[in-house]
Amino acid sequence: MTAALTALRPLLEVKGLRMHFPITEGIVARRLVGEVKAVDGIDFSVRRGETLGLVGESGCGKTTTGRCILRLEKPTAGEILYDGVDIAGLDRKALLALRRRIQVIFQDPYSSLNPRMKVGDIIGEPMHVHAIEPDATKRAARVRELLSVCGLNPNFADRYPHEMSGGQRQRVGIARALALEPEFIVCDEPVSALDVSIQAQVVNLLEDLREQFGLTYLFIAHDLSVVRHLCQRVAVMYLGRIVELADSDELFDNPQHPYTKALLAAVPVPDPSIERSRDFRPVLGEVPSPINPPSGCVFHPRCPIAVDACKRARPETREVRPGHFVACSEVRHPGHH
């Protein structure tokens, strides 16, 4: 492959990814009684240097998707091409090398840092594991540098996580993810646990780091406002499937899928004049169980525009406008806003 083609190729390509978790019964003889279809056939790609948002409500499979990309789960089916190589089938050794390039930032800054380790050891551990910087003095210097890159006082290396606030801990989690100089970071709800004012600080930090180090993010979140602010493109998941994918402004200003529309309408914006003037009706019902998802289009039991055919066939994903993909057979003429 020529260099030009490599540059055009997306950094990450996910094709037909499925992750089904078995449900078993019985203590000695385990019988398979069902499956949780956490991720049920999704396709998307992430371009080098962009931030792709993956949004949806609890149980839609967004976190599982992230875990598959990190190979913390072995997918049931599908391909995950990272820089052209399928990582779904990599062995342990190849995985270790891969994880230098793909890192993760977790949601909860309280449970994702070992409370018995000093901050310096937490950030230094990845370098130790991957034998990047065997020299302890140099490693310590690198830890101090990372702390300062993440907006923390380098002396925090000697502290324990409990001595820090939530926002500071999340910065430590980010510093740890950066320690191996990765290209790609899976950010799994990195700001959801933080207070509004602190959330903005961390969002800005993530943006600065992306620019400074040329990072690519998969940004998993349920807060749509943060996603609009931070992501170039957004994929909306519902019950293990991607129902809509488009450029960020296109998706938020011109949503096509009825679920995306319902989701956006449900978010109140901080402006009473806008809120009081709109006629708002929440979508009915709750998300069904992924163990026994509805037939056909999984959204049909809650969908305001569903027809009989939606109960039978899974809708094709179609490109309704350039770069705007919708998995709904009833969306025909995407209107302009």
Next chain:
Amino acid sequence: MQPLLEIRDLHTEFRTGAGIVRAVDGVSYSVDPGETVAIVGESGSGKSVSAMSILRLIPDPPGRITQGEILFTGRDLMGLSEAEMRQIRGGEIGMVFQEPMTSLNPVLTIGRQLTEGLQQHRGMDRIAAQNRAVELLNLVGIADPARRLKQYPHQLSGGMRQRIMIAIALACDPKLIIADEPTTALDVTIQAQILELMKRLTQQLNVALIIITHNLGVVARYANRVNVMYAGRIVESGTANAIYHDPRHPYTIALLRSVPRLDRPRQMRLDPVEGQPPDLTRLDDGCSFRPRCRFAIDICAASQPPLTPSGDGGHMAACFRSDAIAIEGHADKTFDREVHPTDEHAGDEHATETGEAA
């Protein structure tokens, strides 16, 4: 009109190993019958403690209400006996908590938890309470109520559990419901359902609602009046329109600017509130927002600014410079400011401060 609830100069403290935490430090506000009042603030601002203090649900030790009056329908709740308070809680004042899984008893059926209050407060017999429970479940939109009454909390989804909590809060025809982050644990479509339900029922039944939240969008959609809390005090109070369109306190302005907007394309970097919230055991005499405030001047260190009228219609702010700030807040209230060269570096500067402040 006499307010339904009037809180006057409430102080609640917690005695901890690190010192005395003044969680609520002189809070006064009132709630009119049928009105929805929002208390907004971040973790540790005292919004939950101030609401729990109304019902005297502060664990003692370590907590203590040290001062203040809580007038509910003209009676001071601080002067009531414990037995009289029990008649108020769940009777005249209902509560909806954040986490419906931990606030419902896991080993009792839904029916038992719903009828308990009716039997206690209203003296209903079992059959009458049972009938009323079915009626309440219908009211909060739960299908097949007879079956649900026999179920346990773990058999229901989060949204349904929160509907049960609302039914329990409404059971004894309260005049006031206190909802502490009622939808924070729920997904956004379910959050919308629950909030719409609460809005419809409080209007229909003319129940006043105190809603405690950190979500500025929820406040904009549902509240008539808003109290913004910071470090145990109300820093700004007014109608939702006044707070969002004409903020008079630097903290309110900063808070509104720090949230990204779903309804607008990205304009620029976020403008976070710099630094960290203060340590409540080490508050000095000055304004507690001073270290993070870009309007602070010498006088702000000398004494706490009182909550004083600023603007029209009962709009109040606790800031010495609220009139000057009102002009500035108005000028760029809409986030549509142009990117100033300095804005791009604001984050870096404060990021360093974050580290050093701790």
